Amino acid sequence: QIPPDGLTKWIRDNNLDLVIFNEEYDWNLVMAAKATGIKIATYLDYYKEDWKPYMSLYDTVLCSTKRTFHLVKDFCKAYYIGWGIDTGLFKPLISNERKYTFFHNAGWLGINYRKMTPAVILAFDAISQYNPGITLFIHAQTELERLPPEIITLVHNNSRITYHVETVPAPGLYHKGSILVFPSKLEGLGLPLLEGMACGLPAIATDAPPMNEFVKDGYNGILVKVANRLTRHDNIAFPEEIVDVADLTFKMDYLIKNPELVCKMQKNARNSIYNFNIFGKKVNEIISPSFELPVDSDNTLRNRECLTYCK
Template structure:
């Protein structure tokens, strides 16, 4: 079978999700990637730029996940695709185009609202990687549940590491430290008693993100209790810089770093809220933190956000400081639990067989959903229009890249 994956394709969590699916599917199929235009491209990056990747043309609007339909249709026909799997697709037009072309469509479930849930019936099949997502979409007649996992060979503990002099708590803040709960972690860590250090990996400036915490950050740094790495780091990341992974996130579709950290041999501390707590057994591989409050997100995402209690977060972290002499065993238990439960190849061993059973769902009774999906798109297209000047500029850049660069340099020289 010839399969296409439509996705973000650069150093980002969503792209790693797509890559994991690609690796499994290509064991028995020919797989191609369509990197959506309008997002960041990794052209020339040896980690992402391969011959199976097509870098999509810029779409006609700024609407997130909009796709240039002419370019997309050309890709489908050139690759002679039988099936297209969409990752984090919010615009419905490409899905409807696939149906018109009699190409099977599937969605990896991540983002949805109460309004869009029924529209997922337009897909021929769905893939859910958490019990939480599956509970929303189990009405779909071809909904596949595959527990999430990770590459347990890539994410692994360091060999021959000695007992630490102090417990190192590691945290990944990514591109959005607020969503990841980095502010809550800093406040909780400042209350820890005993020998401990907090190591944070972020792709943005933590101090700029939380100006109100500047004095706390500077104080912890001056005491050599805080170490921050602000740069993009590819897999397998910086997990081996820690002994315990702390992730007081406010909202997750899955929580990729939880499994990566666990596979790297780190006990994990997460909110007692799904899907995060789906990956933690408090008696074996970590701790869960009590939730202080829930509230809805501004964009109407189906599930509410959560916020852990700083006091309980401090207590859960303090446990590992007080039991430092047992940290080697805690880490060994975390790794063993990951090998048993988070092995991606094992968890998806049935996927290729499941794919062969997928049939195109009949369009009977689709009229109402089709109208809703098209209206949904139109509202986003109107809200995120591109100017004629922008469209012309993108056309020149794509069709005449050298000329575009010359014009860009000339403009820069004239401004200076």
């Protein structure tokens, strides 16, 4: 917990022109920063409806998804910026190592199995019965035992499912797969989706925002229809979009049977991703005129006395 006067002192001690918050939950901090007279902005991909009365405190709101932009644009100064990936780091790797057919980034599994890891395992187990050469690599940061008992049994009984627990630095383990399976229920941005695509993996993803903002069906991946929508207990403004497991199974099987399409999608996935340079210039084009911050000829900020405050 950071006291407002601590933030105020930090701003003044560093002679800041601008503070960019990252979805700050403590509005006393935002108001304290505003009271110093400097410009304040926020990066936003997570949003709750009870934030609405406070959003106008920000001089600029940077939205990484079109969904968030359309939610807030009518009551604050919002800009859609998209997102950028370090495409020099996240890139396809040429290796003699045999790739797994499917790659799924399970992370910490998420609230209510947000990443839909049980559904991925169920779908793969079904199609593996009649596709003997396929494999699934699950990169997780928590133990298998956190999954439902029946799913744990499937993993133990299917030798072509690898559940790998490890925290690794960027660019992670995307290179181990050929197709990214990303049927997430809910994402603010969905960074693993963009990272995987930058690594040349076409994505099987939920046909809901923000996933369908980045995955164009049949071009750089394939979309899975939504079977149910639920409101999460924390009242986040976005619903949980639960995929149809039968459709997920069908789409995974479809790509297995169409290797030429997968090859085209791999190139398209890579080419669909903004790199940091393009993204940085876009952000600077918004921030510099808005806050009257000078830029150099390459459109980068000349005034370095602006720092980001992240809770």
